[in-house]
Amino acid sequence: MKILVIQQKMIGDVLTSSILFEALRKKYPEAELHYLIQPHTRPVVENNPYINKLVIYDPALNKNPVNFLFFGKQIRKEGYTHVIDIYSKISTGMISLFTGASCRLGYHKKYTSYFYTKTFTPVKEPATSAGLAIEDRMQFLQGLQKDFPKHSRPKIYLDNLQKKKAAVNLQAGGVSFEKPLIMCGVLGSSKNKSYPSSYMAALLDKMVAQVENCQILFNYSPCQEKEALAIYNHCTPVTRSRIFLELYARELQDFIANCATCDLFIGNEGGAANIAKALKIPSFSIHSPSVKKNYWGIYEDGDRNVSVHLKDFQKEALKGLSTKEITKNAAGFYELLEPNLIFAKLNPFLQKVILKKSEEKYL
Incomplete structure (x- = not known):
């Protein structure tokens, strides 16, 4: 065969x-x-x-x-x-x-x-x-055969040497593994799958205010550098001081290794979020209004893997609309998904993950 x-x-x-x-x-x-x-x-x-x-x-x-x-x-x-x-x-x-x-x-x-x-x-x-x-x-x-299982978890088989090399590079760039390290997927694969820049910046500001001494790495496609910089510039000076822009991984294998060293992932639903899950990194994802949450909400458990969608807050907003219609007005629907709404779900996730890390450190 x-x-x-x-x-x-x-x-x-x-x-x-x-x-x-x-x-x-x-x-x-x-x-x-x-x-x-x-x-x-x-x-x-x-x-x-x-x-x-x-x-x-x-x-x-x-x-x-x-x-x-x-x-x-x-x-x-x-x-x-x-x-x-x-x-x-x-x-x-x-x-x-x-x-x-x-x-x-x-x-x-x-x-x-x-x-x-x-x-x-x-x-x-x-x-x-x-x-x-x-x-x-x-x-x-x-x-092929009727008795295959109905589900299985995606996994990434990262070489230990790659992860060690990433840790050394991050430490050389000023990252401390004694403090929370967060990978942020600041942009999705397209504009229609990306949370608005000003909203993402506001979300990061709120996160920095709540998570003491957190450190942030950005992830985006190399062609999205201008958009990523716009998000950075929207942030407050305090938040910008926590973002390690210079440690951006341009190659996918380097992003995977960097992500494996992080405590959690937050950001747009997409390939980066799926990689975090496959690495068993706690993840909080923001779905595009045009994407069905029950499709890409892989192994959501309300604990280590959490996500939000416009329908979670405004069930009627997308009622009766086709995917094409939603995509055409993605910007307008994203506007309804305000940072305060998301942070109400993000904050408990952050506190739980960071608290758990702190408890494990002293076991």
């Missing part, structure tokens, strides 16, 4: 879809398991002991038919028996077909169903606390 799992695009998606490998390895210990991903997402699945091989797909192939066909011929030579295409777009559907695998699983869509031998529709209501993003992916395994 030789299985190819396909998941392109976003970091959070690639990390979340990696849960399939642990379940597959436990069920089929002798199987060869490959993961087709894009190069920028590689750090979140490196060192995963359940994956035999990472197949790196250059997205530029989508724009070059000749090179795409050549890739298809190379993939066919692998002799895959099964393909699980989580992405299920035209390009990955064609790759699934190129493999020649007798079992090809994908999402049911009018324009791609032809590529698969069996299709699945997205789960609408969660059956567990794992969240729809988890259950949606795990259902694909039912196409």
Whole structure:
């Protein structure tokens, strides 16, 4: 048995879809398991002991038919028996077909169903606390065998040397591990998934006022540096003195290592929040109004993993609106999600996590 799992695009998606490998390895210990991903997402699945091989797909192939066909011929030579295409777009559907695998699983869509031998529709209501993003992916395994578990937790297998190196670099930059260290995802993957700059700054000001001697690291994409600086400049002088802008990790693997040294994560829901959870770092996430909380609210427990959504405070605000309509007016809906509302839930989370850290220190 030789299985190819396909998941392109976003970091959070690639990390979340990696849960399939642990379940597959436990069920089929002798199987060869490959993961087709894009190069920028590689750090979140490196060192995963359940994956035999990472197949790196250059997205530029989508724009070059000749090179795409050549890739298809190379993939066919692998002799895959099964393909699980989580992405299920035209390009990955064609790759699934190129493999020649007798079992090809994908999402049911009018324009791609032809590529698969069996299709699945997205789960609408969660059956567990794992969240729809988890259950949606795990259902694909039912196409192989019926007794697979319904959920599994994403994990990042960080090399200890990477974490030690990150700790040394942070200490050299002035960070003290005797004080709370907070990773803040100040921006989401797009403007429509980013809490407004002035609101984020106000939230950080409130946090600094409540958490004595806290230290803050920023996370954002390198192309968002201007927006991140705007958030920094919106903060009070006291808050700015707690933010280590110069310790920003430009590379994903460095962010992962830095995050692993932190006491908690707060910020926009997305890849960074998913990484924190996979590292077992307590997380507090702010969902975009256009995203369903029960989809990406992975393993929410009201304790170590907490999140907020506009619907938590104003249930009627989004009623009857499509995702497209909400996204179009994302800025207006974000305005309704005022910092005071969020901090009412964030403060108890902060106190609990920091208090627990303090108690563990003196045990």
